Amino acid sequence: MKMSTIYQVSELAGVSLSSVSRVMNNHEHVSEKTKSKVLSAIAELDYRPNFTARSLASKCSNSVGVLVAEISGPFYSDLLSGVESELSHANKHAVIISGGSNEKKEIDAIQFLIDRNCDALILCVDFVSDEYLINLTNDSTTKVVIINRFIEKISDHCIFIDNILGSYQATEYLIQNGHKNIAYLSGPLSKADAKDRFNGYQKALIDNKISLDKALTFEADYTTIGGRAGMLSLIKSNKAFTAVVCANDEMASAAMRVARENKVRVPEDCSIMGFDNVYFSEYLYPQLTTIEYPINKMAKMAVQWVLKNKYKQKKITIKHQFYTELIIRESTQFCSIKT
Amino acid sequence: MKMSTIYQVSELAGVSLSSVSRVMNNHEHVSEKTKSKVLSAIAELDYRPNFTARSLASKCSNSVGVLVAEISGPFYSDLLSGVESELSHANKHAVIISGGSNEKKEIDAIQFLIDRNCDALILCVDFVSDEYLINLTNDSTTKVVIINRFIEKISDHCIFIDNILGSYQATEYLIQNGHKNIAYLSGPLSKADAKDRFNGYQKALIDNKISLDKALTFEADYTTIGGRAGMLSLIKSNKAFTAVVCANDEMASAAMRVARENKVRVPEDCSIMGFDNVYFSEYLYPQLTTIEYPINKMAKMAVQWVLKNKYKQKKITIKHQFYTELIIRESTQFCSIKT
DNA sequence: TAATTTTTTGGAAGCCCTACCAATACTATG
DNA sequence: CATAGTATTGGTAGGGCTTCCAAAAAATTA
Numbered sequence: 089m090k091m092s093t094i095y096q097v098s099e100l101a102g103v104s105l106s107s108v109s110r111v112m113n114n115h116e117h118v119s120e121k122t123k124s125k126v127l128s129a130i131a132e133l134d135y136r137p138n139f140t141a142r143s144l145a146s147k148c149s150n151s152v153g154v155l156v157a158e159i160s161g162p163f164y165s166d167l168l169s170g171v172e173s174e175l176s177h178a179n180k181h182a183v184i185i186s187g188g189s190n191e192k193k194e195i196d197a198i199q200f201l202i203d204r205n206c207d208a209l210i211l212c213v214d215f216v217s218d219e220y221l222i223n224l225t226n227d228s229t230t231k232v233v234i235i236n237r238f239i240e241k242i243s244d245h246c247i248f249i250d251n252i253l254g255s256y257q258a259t260e261y262l263i264q265n266g267h268k269n270i271a272y273l274s275g276p277l278s279k280a281d282a283k284d285r286f287n288g289y290q291k292a293l294i295d296n297k298i299s300l301d302k303a304l305t306f307e308a309d310y311t312t313i314g315g316r317a318g319m320l321s322l323i324k325s326n327k328a329f330t331a332v333v334c335a336n337d338e339m340a341s342a343a344m345r346v347a348r349e350n351k352v353r354v355p356e357d358c359s360i361m362g363f364d365n366v367y368f369s370e371y372l373y374p375q376l377t378t379i380e381y382p383i384n385k386m387a388k389m390a391v392q393w394v395l396k397n398k399y400k401q402k403k404i405t406i407k408h409q410f411y412t413e414l415i416i417r418e419s420t421q422f423c424s425i426k427t
Numbered sequence: 428m429k430m431s432t433i434y435q436v437s438e439l440a441g442v443s444l445s446s447v448s449r450v451m452n453n454h455e456h457v458s459e460k461t462k463s464k465v466l467s468a469i470a471e472l473d474y475r476p477n478f479t480a481r482s483l484a485s486k487c488s489n490s491v492g493v494l495v496a497e498i499s500g501p502f503y504s505d506l507l508s509g510v511e512s513e514l515s516h517a518n519k520h521a522v523i524i525s526g527g528s529n530e531k532k533e534i535d536a537i538q539f540l541i542d543r544n545c546d547a548l549i550l551c552v553d554f555v556s557d558e559y560l561i562n563l564t565n566d567s568t569t570k571v572v573i574i575n576r577f578i579e580k581i582s583d584h585c586i587f588i589d590n591i592l593g594s595y596q597a598t599e600y601l602i603q604n605g606h607k608n609i610a611y612l613s614g615p616l617s618k619a620d621a622k623d624r625f626n627g628y629q630k631a632l633i634d635n636k637i638s639l640d641k642a643l644t645f646e647a648d649y650t651t652i653g654g655r656a657g658m659l660s661l662i663k664s665n666k667a668f669t670a671v672v673c674a675n676d677e678m679a680s681a682a683m684r685v686a687r688e689n690k691v692r693v694p695e696d697c698s699i700m701g702f703d704n705v706y707f708s709e710y711l712y713p714q715l716t717t718i719e720y721p722i723n724k725m726a727k728m729a730v731q732w733v734l735k736n737k738y739k740q741k742k743i744t745i746k747h748q749f750y751t752e753l754i755i756r757e758s759t760q761f762c763s764i765k766t
Numbered sequence: 767t768a769a770t771t772t773t774t775t776g777g778a779a780g781c782c783c784t785a786c787c788a789a790t791a792c793t794a795t796g
Numbered sequence: 797c798a799t800a801g802t803a804t805t806g807g808t809a810g811g812g813c814t815t816c817c818a819a820a821a822a823a824t825t826a
Contacts, residue, residue, distance in 0.1 A: 093812055104776040109814060117774055140488060140544045141812035143479045144781050151522075151543075160508035160706075162501070169499035172525055181543060183490075184523050186511055204490075204520065205479045312710060341710040348712065367499075371651060371680040373687065373712040432782060443806040448784060456804055480782030483811050 092133040101129035112137060143205060152394055153201030153209045154184045155194070162366035163336070163383060164212075167235070170387030171210060178395055180207075191215040202230050208398040210390045212236050214279040231398040235390045236383070237280055247390045247408055251281045254379045254412030255288025258333050258361045261377075261414055263296045266423035267331040267359065271304040273318045273343060275335040282310070285335045285363060303327050308339055315339025319346035330423045331359035337366045340376055344419065359420035374418035382410050431472040440468035451476055482544060491733055492540030492548045493523045494533070501705035502675070502722060503551075506574070509726030510549060517734055519546075530554040541569050547737040549729045551575050553618040570737040574729045575722070576619055586729045586747055590620045593718045593751030594627025597672050597700045600716075600753055602635045605762035606670040606698065610643040612657045612682060614674040621649070624674045624702065642666050647678055654678025658685035669762045670698035676705045679715055683758065698759035713757035721749050 098108045103122055110118050111126040129135070143149040154171050156164045172182050183206055187194045194216045201209055208231040213221075218239050225232045225242045238248040262270055272289050275282030286305075293300050306321055308314030315338060322332065323346065334340035340362035347354050354360050354374055362369055362378035369376040389407055396404040437447045442461055449457050450465040468474070482488040493510050495503045511521050522545055526533045533555045540548055547570040552560075557578050564571045564581045577587040601609055611628050614621030625644075632639050645660055647653030654677060661671065662685065673679035679701035686693050693699050693713055701708055701717035708715040728746055735743040 095812080105778095105813080106776060106815080107774085110775090113814080117772095119774060122774080136542050138483075138544070138812050139542055140479055140482045141781090142814075144477075144483050144783085145812075145814040147781075147814095149479065158508065159511050160501075160504040162499075165499040165501075165504040165507075168504075168507075168523075169497065169525075172498050172523065176524060181522055181524065181539070183520055184507075184511065185515060185520065186508075200520070203475050203478055205477070312706070338707075341707065345710055345712070345714075367651070368677075368680065368707050371684055371711070373684070375684075434782085444783085444808095445785085445806060446804085449805090452784085456802095458804060461804080477782050480811090481784075483813090484782075484784040486784095486811075 091138070092135045094135075094137070096133055097126065097129045097135050100133060101125040149205045149207055150180050151183050151204075151206050152180055152391070153204065153206035154182050155187050155197050155201060155209065156184070156212045157189065157214060158186050159184065161338070162368065163364055163381075166366070166384045167212065167387045170384040171391055174388045174391035178391070178399070178401075180394075180399070187213060187215075189215070191217075195220070198224070202228065206230060208233065208394040210235060210387075210394065214281075231394065233390050233393045233397075235386055243408065245393075247386050247393065247406075247410070249381065249386065249410040249412060251284035251412075252288035252291065254363065254381065255285040255333070255335075256292045257288075257412060257414050258363065258379050259289045259292035260296070261416075262331045262333065262359060262361060262420065263292060263298070265359070265421065268298055268423070269301070269304065269327075269329040269331070270298075271322050271327075271329040271332040272306070273315060273322075273332055273334040273339050274305065274307045275310040275339075277307055279310075282335055289333055301327070304329055308335075310336050310338060312338050312342040315342030316346055319343040320350075323347075323350050323352065328425075329358070330425050331361065331420065333361040333363075335363055337362035337364045337369045337376060337378055340378070340419070341369075341372050344372060344374075344376075355419050355421040356424070359423075361420055365415050370417065372419075377417045377420040378415050380413040380415050386410050430477070431474045433474075433476070435472055436465065436468045436474050439472060440464040488544045488546055489519050490522050490543075490545050491519055491730070492543065492545035493521050494526050494536050494540060494548065495523070495551045496528065496553060497525050498523065501677070501707065502703055502720075505705070505723045506551065506726045509723040510730055513727045513730035517730070517738070517740075519733075519738070526552060526554075528554070530556075534559070537563070541567065545569060547572065547733040549574060549726075549733065553620075570733065572729050572732045572736075574725055582747065584732075586725050586732065586745075586749070588720065588725065588749040588751060590623035590751075591627040591630065593702065593720065594624040594672070594674075595631045596627075596751060596753050597702065597718050598628045598631035599635070600755075601670045601672065601698060601700060601759065602631060602637070604698070604760065607637055607762070608640070608643065608666075608668040608670070609637075610661050610666075610668040610671040611645070612654060612661070612671055612673040612678050613644065613646045614649040614678075616646055618649075621674055628672055640666070643668055647674075649675050649677060651677050651681040654681030655685055658682040659689075662686075662689050662691065667764075668697065669764050670700065670759065672700040672702075674702055676701035676703045676708045676715060676717055679717070679758070680708075680711050683711060683713070683715075694758050694760040695763065698762075700759055704754050709756065711758075716756045716759040717754050719752040719754050725749050 094108050098105045107122050108126050111123050175182050185197050187197045194213050212235045222241050225245050235247045238246050274286045277283050306318035308318040344354050352358050362376045365378045365380040369378050392404050393406050395401045433447050437444045447465050514521050524536050526536045533552050551574045561580050564584050574586045577585050613625045616622050645657035647657040683693050691697050701715045704717045704719040708717050731743050732745050734740045
């Protein structure tokens, strides 16, 4: 099945190359007559423009690079899903790549996307420094939007959320419910959001005059495996606690399981709080109280940013900051233990 | 930051274009002297080859189109994750697109990927006909591999699994445990795998001389919402059943929740069986008994297929058929009800 | 009708590479 | 030293499109 080219179209239609090109790109100043001749030639030949040749000539690939730490997992897949759907509405496409877990891999991945002639990049990166991103944003001809991270100097390029506040809300809610010994299962503190979430927890403690007990704190890695280990360690430590706030829902689900395995009732003996509100959190038992994190909406907004700033679509308003929200379900309750 | 081209490299190195090209592509017959001159010119200019120009000239884009019904959800994200990681090891990249829920959208999506000059396609499609895929596979210059579907005439292009058998295993296990009234929560029967899974259930029943009771059967849609509705309808029907096999884990998790809400104990009053063994299934309560479905491995194998058949990498052995496996956990037990 | 403006068209020069072929340099052999 | 063979190199013609500029045609005005 030999593909036909713009040449055969121009020949069959009896017009020049330029005219065919103009018709395909909806340029003005094309007569109806030419247009219809071209269109029917295109139809007759079942002609489809060569994407690569177009990209080369126009210096626009209509593709957007997306970099995330990993492809699977409920959080990232929500993000990717938002990006992909919004992008394909605009007839653009996503080149998706995962960034691994260190700075070098992230930089390589970014370079890879740039080399692939992506028109713009949507980055969800953890290890690369602020300076690197600032330089990238300023130097590169490729437009860059950063999701889930706030960098003052390039705040225009950031779609972010206040993780500190989210975690604060979570902790505060527990405190309002009478909890004083609140453990914390952290994400990897090498990641900015994990650090912020941890800080929010501490801030809520401080604001309520509860002193931070390091022993009630465990740095895990956002996975169920890590959450499992963390909760186990907390329980084994024999330090008393009546609640644990987890830096994400996956760790929370693992924590609930460990609690159960150790005859700790949730929420009667121990309240458990999640973070992210991933789709399965309401199917856990007990249903998980958590912090809604609108990553899907943020992802769509990132695409809007690209549409506006790269593809020059007008009339798009960008919302840079998003907000978390407390979702109260069954895994938390008032503290029944007297101190 | 103006990008340098192969011309400046050739000029700086004092060799011809062809030599630069040869060095970049690791051709044989390049002297060490030339090679090092070129390499240092490349380094000095920080030259990076233009991906698009290369694709156009070589007719190879090093990109593989991936089509799935949706991006999010534990099943597809496992698939995508497998594809992406395997592909980037080979220094290729994935163009990912979601296919929606009808034939037209699937066809459009496939056409889109072909138009984008993908070298090969990895398809996970439900609505397109066998004939369409057979034609696509035979006519198109783009290599095609089909995942999660078996089509006799192009079996070489299929990476598949026996869904019927998986479902049979699930049902058979329940029967061995004394269950006779076994309900079934189906996926959408417009999808081939959902149909197969349903057939496996029926076959197990027949082989064990249990008659199929349509009233114990509900066609849902693989989502938690659908699973919820299905389980609710089953319970409300007042037909007695002691087990339910679900066509996937998401519906199973919903079913467990509905059971709980209706004071039906799992597994004491009702055993619940899932399908897929998605990563959160062991964090449900009770932990879900399910059928392992190695979608991640299948995805990686699909990439191997592409590497072998499109990129001509030798020494790759393709395994076309994969197998399900019963994972026994807590959500099922022997039937305690006398009949 | 001629002059002017505007709309529509065609020609050709790129975009940045690859790949083929012919030319040259080098090596080994008799 | 000539000859054949092999390793290495350069030249050049595309790959299929866009885009600019100038030319031609049509519309408008005087």
